[in-house]
């Protein structure tokens with residue numbers, strides 16, 4: 001086991017892969033809406049999903065509609081908005097962890113902050129907002145102050161910093177809950193979870209996966225780049241299925 005990475009054959013036989021999206025499966029783009037997923041990556045994910053008997057999920061801060069658009073025509077099991085929205089299997093419905101909606105006032109205030117800081121990009125989600133400032137890193141301190149002041153008026157929400165982004169999301173919703181929910185039912189239940197992520201929001205997923213007896217891998221300590229992760233995923237996808245022999 002290199003750097004705590006499980007061997008492809010054992011993942012193929014009994015693993016469940018729970019993968020963060022941005023910075024893990026695909027490189028981070030200058031703007032969140034500028035991400036493009038190469039056709040080879042989509043083909044690989046399709047093959048991997050089949051190889052794992054459906055136990056492959058994307059666990060992301062993005063909303064599911066955006067994720068589905070980026071992976072089209074592929075639809076995968078997924079947890080969107082850090083676990084707020086859950087799709088356990090292809091063709092299955094979307095479960096909401098809580099009936100959260102984005103408060104109008106939070107949305108308007110977020111837009112005002114974005115307008116006051118040209119170059120930032122505001123992402124509106126089902127129940128929260130994410131302010132991306134990759135193009136204007138010098139605005140970080142001012143943005144943090146504004147977002148702190150904003151979240152102080154919304155006790156049901158919390159502020160979470162990420163790579164060049166500040167996110168306000170419903171309190172109590174995190175990727176750890178997403179991992180536990182996915183692993184609790186078919187096609188994931190009974191398999192060993194392997195969660196992989198690159199950002200602060202992934203720490204809850206890493207901890208939950210380890211607590212379930214599985215693996216929680218940080219990109220910086222293991223694969224480092226999405227390309228290298230893809231190489232490892234490809235090795236899992238081509239492991240021969242002995243049970244079919």
Ligand SMILES: [Mg+2]
Nearest residue numbers: 020022023199
């Ligand atoms: Mg990430």
